[in-house]
Structures are given as C-alpha cells and as structure tokens.
Amino acid sequence: GAGVSQSPSNKVTEKGKDVELRCDPISGHTALYWYRQSLGQGLEFLIYFQGNSAPDKSGLPSDRFSAERTGGSVSTLTIQRTQQEDSAVYLCASGFLRDEQFFGPGTRLTVL
Amino acid sequence: SQQGEEDPQALSIQEGENATMNCSYKTSINNLQWYRQNSGRGLVHLILIRSNEREKHSGRLRVTLDTSKKSSSLLITASRAADTASYFCATGRMDSSYKLIFGSGTRLLVRP
Numbered sequence: 001g002a003g004v005s006q007s008p009s010n011k012v013t014e015k016g017k018d019v020e021l022r023c024d025p026i027s028g029h030t031a032l033y034w035y036r037q038s039l040g041q042g043l044e045f046l047i048y049f050q051g052n053s054a055p056d057k058s059g060l061p062s063d064r065f066s067a068e069r070t071g072g073s074v075s076t077l078t079i080q081r082t083q084q085e086d087s088a089v090y091l092c093a094s095g096f097l098r099d100e101q102f103f104g105p106g107t108r109l110t111v112l
Numbered sequence: 113s114q115q116g117e118e119d120p121q122a123l124s125i126q127e128g129e130n131a132t133m134n135c136s137y138k139t140s141i142n143n144l145q146w147y148r149q150n151s152g153r154g155l156v157h158l159i160l161i162r163s164n165e166r167e168k169h170s171g172r173l174r175v176t177l178d179t180s181k182k183s184s185s186l187l188i189t190a191s192r193a194a195d196t197a198s199y200f201c202a203t204g205r206m207d208s209s210y211k212l213i214f215g216s217g218t219r220l221l222v223r224p
Binding site: 050105 | 154
C-alpha cells in the first residue's frame with residue numbers, strides 16, 4: 001500500500017518568507033509526528049498528533065512554527081518568517097500509539 | 113535534548129563481517145527502536161524491543177536490551193554492501209512513549 005508522502009521534496013526559500021510543508025500519512029494511522037533533522041544529526045521531535053486529542057507541541061522551537069492536522073489525516077507544518085537556522089530536512093511519520101513509526105521521504109528546506 | 117547516544121559514531125567493515133552498534137539512554141523507557149536511514153532521507157523501522165524483553169531477532173538483525181545499564185546493541189550479521197546506511201536508536205519514554213527520542217546515529221560503511 002501507499003506509504004507516507006511529503007511535499008515538496010525540496011524547498012528553497014528566502015529568509016523572511018513563510019513556507020508550508022505537507023504530509024499525507026498512511027490511511028488509518030491515528031498518530032502523526034513531525035521531526036526535524038539537521039545535517040549529520042539525529043532527529044529532533046517537533047509535534048505529535050493523536051486522533052482528536054490536543055497535539056503535543058512541546059518540541060516546536062519557536063512560535064514561528066505551527067502545525068495542523070485536518071480531518072485526522074493530512075498535516076501541514078508552517079514556518080513563518082524563515083531563518084537560515086531553519087534549514088534542515090523535515091520528516092513526517094505516522095503510526096499507532098506506542099508502536100513503530102513509518103516515515104515519509106522528508107522535505108529538504110533551504111533558507112537562503 | 114538527546115536521549116539515546118550511539119557508539120561508535122562511524123564504523124567501516126568488510127562485507128561478510130558482523131557490525132555491532134551500541135546505544136545508551138538516560139531515563140526509564142517503554143520501548144527502544146532501531147531505524148535505518150539511507151542518504152539522509154526517510155527512516156526505515158528495523159526492530160522494536162520492549163522494556164520487558166532482553167533480546168530480539170529479525171533476519172540478520174539481533175537486538176539486545178539491558179535496562180539496568182540503560183543500553184542496547186544492534187548486531188548485523190554477515191553484512192552486505194547494501195547495509196551501508198546510518199543507524200539510529202530511538203527510545204519511547206515511560207511517561208510519553210509516543211515521543212521517540214533519537215540518538216545522533218552510527219554511520220555504517222560496508223566495503224565490498
């Protein structure tokens with residue numbers, strides 16, 4: 001079946017612009033996660049959605065970052081007024097609570 | 113902050129040899145997972161071991177967990193060039209095990 005998909009695969013933007021990153025999780029998965037990975041580093045947790053519960057936003061690095069999940073499916077991560085330090089690969093994963101996570105291919109964001 | 117720390121950071125072996133990677137963590141966990149990442153993009157789940165398990169096998173993979181030492185090891189037997197990748201351990205904490213905390217990874221190179 002179809003895996004997790006993310007779009008765009010690459011995004012180059014200018015400092016100060018807003019960007020939106022999209023994640024389509026595997027159908028039926030109740031949990032959706034966003035992570036950020038800087039070059040050569042591990043994954044940094046950003047935000048977690050589970051069903052209709054309030055999301056866990058504890059990993060968002062600043063108020064410029066926000067995310068929503070519409071209809072319990074597709075999620076959008078928005079970064080406002082992008083900074084160069086926001087450059088990274090943004091990974092989305094879906095799954096079931098306390099189980100393995102299935103990752104998308106990621107969006108590589110470059111802020112010039 | 114990182115929960116899991118892998119050791120070594122990089123490993124180079126000959127095809128056919130075994131590869132062992134270690135992971136240490138700091139807090140009580142619900143489970144520990146190992147993931148593989150090729151070319152800095154999406155991660156692939158390899159194996160999950162729960163806190164009440166000590167050893168688990170999957171094909172050429174063997175994972176051990178020592179909760180008293182807060183450590184885990186991943187053994188890849190009879191390595192192949194296709195095993196070349198970065199390997200990450202990720203821990204699900206007892207208090208919020210949906211939030212996986214990733215280490216910085218081990219870069220494995222298998223020379224043909």
